[in-house]
Amino acid sequence: MVTVTVGPKAGALAAGSGGLRDAEFAEFFRAEHKKLIRFVIAIGASGDEAAEIAQVTFFKAFEGWDAIRAPRAWIRRVAVNELTAARQAARRETPRATLPDAPVPVSTALAVELTQEARQVLAALQALPPRQRQVMAWIIDGFGAAEIARELAVSPESVRQSHAKARKNLTRFYGRRKQR
Amino acid sequence: MIRRLRDASGGETGVQATDAAVGRGMADVLAALDNVIDDDAALGRIYAGLGENAPCAPPGRGAAAARRRLAVGSVAAVAAVLAAGAVALATVGVPAAGPRGTERPAVNTAYVVRRVDSALSAADPGAIAQMTVTTHAAATSGHRAAQATAEEWSYGDRWRSVTYSAGHLRYDEGSSAASVDTVVSYPTRRWARQRESGRPAALAPGAGGCKPVAAALPLLFQPGLPAGGLSASWLPSTVAKDLRAAVSCGSLASAGTQRVDGIEAIKLTSSPDSMIPETIWVSPGTYLPVRVVIRPVPGTPGPTQSANITWLEPTAQNLANLSVPVPTGFRRVPLAEAAASVSQATRVWTRL
Numbered sequence: 001m002v003t004v005t006v007g008p009k010a011g012a013l014a015a016g017s018g019g020l021r022d023a024e025f026a027e028f029f030r031a032e033h034k035k036l037i038r039f040v041i042a043i044g045a046s047g048d049e050a051a052e053i054a055q056v057t058f059f060k061a062f063e064g065w066d067a068i069r070a071p072r073a074w075i076r077r078v079a080v081n082e083l084t085a086a087r088q089a090a091r092r093e094t095p096r097a098t099l100p101d102a103p104v105p106v107s108t109a110l111a112v113e114l115t116q117e118a119r120q121v122l123a124a125l126q127a128l129p130p131r132q133r134q135v136m137a138w139i140i141d142g143f144g145a146a147e148i149a150r151e152l153a154v155s156p157e158s159v160r161q162s163h164a165k166a167r168k169n170l171t172r173f174y175g176r177r178k179q180r
Numbered sequence: 181m182i183r184r185l186r187d188a189s190g191g192e193t194g195v196q197a198t199d200a201a202v203g204r205g206m207a208d209v210l211a212a213l214d215n216v217i218d219d220d221a222a223l224g225r226i227y228a229g230l231g232e233n234a235p236c237a238p239p240g241r242g243a244a245a246a247r248r249r250l251a252v253g254s255v256a257a258v259a260a261v262l263a264a265g266a267v268a269l270a271t272v273g274v275p276a277a278g279p280r281g282t283e284r285p286a287v288n289t290a291y292v293v294r295r296v297d298s299a300l301s302a303a304d305p306g307a308i309a310q311m312t313v314t315t316h317a318a319a320t321s322g323h324r325a326a327q328a329t330a331e332e333w334s335y336g337d338r339w340r341s342v343t344y345s346a347g348h349l350r351y352d353e354g355s356s357a358a359s360v361d362t363v364v365s366y367p368t369r370r371w372a373r374q375r376e377s378g379r380p381a382a383l384a385p386g387a388g389g390c391k392p393v394a395a396a397l398p399l400l401f402q403p404g405l406p407a408g409g410l411s412a413s414w415l416p417s418t419v420a421k422d423l424r425a426a427v428s429c430g431s432l433a434s435a436g437t438q439r440v441d442g443i444e445a446i447k448l449t450s451s452p453d454s455m456i457p458e459t460i461w462v463s464p465g466t467y468l469p470v471r472v473v474i475r476p477v478p479g480t481p482g483p484t485q486s487a488n489i490t491w492l493e494p495t496a497q498n499l500a501n502l503s504v505p506v507p508t509g510f511r512r513v514p515l516a517e518a519a520a521s522v523s524q525a526t527r528v529w530t531r532l
Contacts, residue, residue, distance in 0.1 A: 022227075029223050034213040038206065051217065059226050109291060113212035121205025140206050171198040 025065050029058055032075060035141060040079050042125055042137035047110040053082045077151050124173040132166035135159055216291055292434055292446055296427050299467035304420035305336040308492040315485045334419035335494060338502045354504040362504040363515065371506045372515040423469055432460065440471050
């Protein structure tokens, strides 16, 4: 498994260098925007929900950009919090079936663009227990056990165990698929 | 012992294969997102939410990319995903709007148009387009408000149009596969039949394919008769072809979704400076147009015209709708005479 540990932001900009700061944020946004949407989908969100949460997360990232030291991990941590908050809010509110004049939905577009293999992987991830799914989402995005452990506030050993269980469960899932 | 080793080895191979499948699948998810998400538009919305201008896009992401941006939304897709036969993505409620004025992320405008184009391409000539066309003219000085309705069917070279006015059947006309045109005038109880007089068509030869939807659908919005002034030299066309030409023009932009006949349809509208304000709603499941509305230019007294479109399988029952029945007791006349009587009977259209 590839491990990418994100350290302090390279070339952190001095106050007042707004143009450079914007350019740096834009570069980061373009590199990570879709990956963050994929990450949020992997931990259990719909395509629309993931796009929405990514937007909110990057908005917050831009606001606090100068103080964020490990932005790749930071946006994922915030996105998980946003998803949790959205679900808690949804449980409190009466769900609305439709919104008038809502813009074009991402999920609909994804529904026709995703390959069979992608659908299968997403279905397999959805079948995992939440902790295993979360660990898998971080690992898919190239994070190592130590970094994931920090973000999830657990021990690296616990991350490794969750990863091992997730791989076993996924393998079982694929085995069942093959038998059908 | 050997068995245990084999099991272990087999298990490890299985896990490795799973790792590879997960890697490929998630790479595919990213590729799919690449097709439907426009990063630059999403970034622009973040800056817009903060009242700042987005920095310039890097080289290669210039005007072409900017042209294909549109807003994208959040929640309402769940039903649409199911309708599209779709994916095992989780479905839970989502807040309706982002915090502090952030707007929705972005999806590729060109994507929607591309899907509509290929859906219409597949529907021509595979499906029958059945339409209910309503034309409504507001009251003006000297004229009362008027409304006329027509039922239309288009399938390959075949088409049929049945017009009602004030609740009465006015005329029924159509062209068969053998290019035989039939016109029945109900007010005068006359009918006519003639070979190859030509059906009204959207695009004149050499005129190019890019026209407003209104111009692309004269059959819908300017009903005419084979001998009633329409040139037989016009190219035969189909509703699917004509809509395809209109949608592919690039003059329409996505304006979100709206509920149309129980589905959360994707809305495409003409630009504000368009000469003809028109809107098309397409199904999120099939990407086929389900409704077209053309409004008068603001400040002008023209009619509002709308067409609800259903795409039907060419079953024997549905194909029967393309035949023009001639009621018993009606008198057969030369086509020109029947056309004249029909024109008389459908003045509402000429006023419109």
